[in-house]
Amino acid sequence: MNPQALARSRDFDHRGRAWYADRAVTVFVFIGGTSAILFIGGIFAFIAREGLGFVFTEFDAGEFFGSIAWRPTSALDATYGALALIVGTASITGLAMVVSIPFSLAAAVFIGEFARGRVRETLKVLVELLAAIPSVVWGFIGFSIMNSLIIDIFDVPIGLNVLNAGIILGLMAAPIMTTIAEDALKAVPDGYREAAEALGATRWQVIRKVVIPAAKNGLVAAVLLGVGRGFGETMVVLMASGHSINLPDSVFDSVRALTATIAAELGETAVGSDHFRALFTLGILLFLVTFAINLAADIIMRGIRRKGERGRP
């Protein structure tokens, strides 16, 4: 390095290449960072662009939320009653949660509080693999395996129904609930456990009276995220729920979900038609509901983090 260059590198009035490179990178990563906002905003904007056109013209709130007549392709009198779709989604998600919540929370408690060492690591890996199975494979399992299983066991004419999709969806939503719930349990300071154990409590007593109450918010957030996952799932409900517009009387009835309706019909509509835009309106509904669920879960979890930080020395 020649003396001139050396002197320049030490001159604090001279901004060299490194200074400008740093500035450029700062701008670049800032753009990258804010891109997430850009994308989520873009998603809403593009869905609203198509969907709101429908909302302000053909849309009839009474029909949309009150009628089960989803007849977008009727040439004479197209109707857009989404009630059956909403109920379909709700019934599948509801059953999925009935299946998933107890098992997921049990697994979280077992993995987080009882299992040790190698067993624990293995279970965690298996939960992770459970989460990795693509939804179309789950849908295939519902369509090909669960279907005949349900027909055989319950002696019903068709196995593509609320029960089928609900169980599959429950399995799909389980890993996220288990993982988040286990994190919530882990966030409870060990001091709590030790203090209670020192008083002679059994492990289960400690968990029931100390750990679970302390982790309550995190567990609620875990359940919320599970609901969000189930609510937005597409391929499973498309393949395993029977896909018929119907207000179900029992878990053996076929139903049709919001997501599945979009997936099934989007390919067959003309761009810009009422039907096309009505599907985007369903998208707005899905977007808003999942946004609200995620926001609620985030607010609850942020509350936990705050508390945790304050507690730190």
Place this chain on the structure above:
Amino acid sequence: MTGTAAPLFAGTSLNARDRKIEWLVRALLGLMTALLILPVVIIMALLVVEGGPVISWEFLTTPPVDGMTAGGILPALVGTVWLVVVALIASVPVGVAAAVYLSEYAPDNWLTRAINLAIINLAGVPSIVHALFGVGAFVLFFRFGTSILAASLTLAVMTLPVVIVSTRESLQAVPRAFREACWNMGATRWQTIRRIVLPNALSGILTGIILEVSRTSGETAPIMFTGAAFFLPFLPQGVLDQTMAMSLHLFVITTQVPDAPEALPFGVALVLISMVLAMNALSIAFRVYVRGRKKW
């Protein structure tokens, strides 16, 4: 225990009843955990048993024939690789930049909170809504048509949170003392990141990318209307072509090809899930390996 007004933890020693309850609870929770895990094992076993015989070198290297009731899956395999690679090219730079910003630059303010909320929602928005976005934005607005480009960009937006979150975690695992030592020497933030932080976070970032590959290759809904085709006997020649994909192919031969032999979809599912789980296992193994050779 229940219903008594006794203090929280009555008694000083574990009595027999408590110990029995403890044992029962433990067994019950263990059983429920096993029941939750069991399906993975059963599904894998079923897929291997039913789909295994279908798989052959020919199956992997020839296109489907006879209305997709016979032949192989080559175009779908190649198409999935195209979709994943293009999605990675789009999402990794943006995702890493976002993670670097959040980990190394972002002050604790409303904008950072908004970014975090946006990331959570990008991950939480239903995949079919991402599909609608892909149609509205990439297919129609940017006029990419139904193409690999449109499908991959849709996948990229959808899986961006995976890259961001895992990269941010591995950046934050690099001790702050290293950064401070560098800053004290007169290194700019970028010099510090490039010379110290990124090299030490690289393995963690790679783990995240592998995970993203796994996620991306299994997605179906986002590509259905943006670039994946039910049946194309040709391999794609460029990013503006449509393509077949493994995930959609599984959907199609399961639900749209009633006279396909029963074992065929099992074979496709086995190949798909093997790809996905292999990637996942790789990322888990990588993570364990990395944990074992920390430099500090």
Place this chain on the structure above:
Amino acid sequence: MVAGGAPNGGGASAEALSAKVVVQNLTIRYGNHVALRGLDLSIRRNEILGVIGPAGSGKTSFLRALNRMDEFIPGMEVEGRITFDGRDIRRVRNVYALRSRIGVVFPLPVGLPLTVYENVALAPRLRGVRKGSELDEIVERCLRRAALWEEVKDRLDSLGSLLSGGQQQRLTIARALSQEPDLLLLDEFSIAVDPVTTMRIEDVLKDLKNEMSIVLVTNLVQQARRLADRTAFFLTGEHVETSDTARIFSGIVKDPRTHDYIEGRFG
């Protein structure tokens, strides 16, 4: 003592003109907590300035302010004026060039996750040295001056963090020297170092002061006595006094608390 209760302060005195660093009315806060209050102090050329005081007296904050590290520390606020070679450090156009002229050694050695060689070659690389032979020369020179060369010359390619604690601390000194600093800041460098190594480093410092100014923050009063030309005493954010080391240790103090501290009555 200079007028106005400001030891070694003062605007246009000969001291201020010749000093390497002049600190005026420096106050450092972390939120509501005041770490250092109204410090006036100068660092002369080619001296070792000892800074003593019990924990929490603002010594480390002082060093951070000299290097403008407040930029990286959330909540740290710095008021007052610091000049380096007569220039206000808040007004320099390239703060990185400023920092590169100030070497810092931390209480616990921070071996960067690099090889021994790269630890020392990093600063030269940052300022644009690319030639291998030139880097080799700098690395060897700095390691020799930090009294480490003989021990590591055969393992330059192993990780710096694999060295012993004492070796790592000398490695960080070599790294600081590789910046070719005009000012070297040492923050309780001997905390994690064995006595023999401490002595070796102290010998190195005596040598180095011919080429640079050194600020030696220490909780070991005797270390300041052995090394420092002048000694400053900080107490809970207050600059009690600064005086020639010989005077302070011979009991000529302006404030009785200084005497009490070096006699070991508190702290």
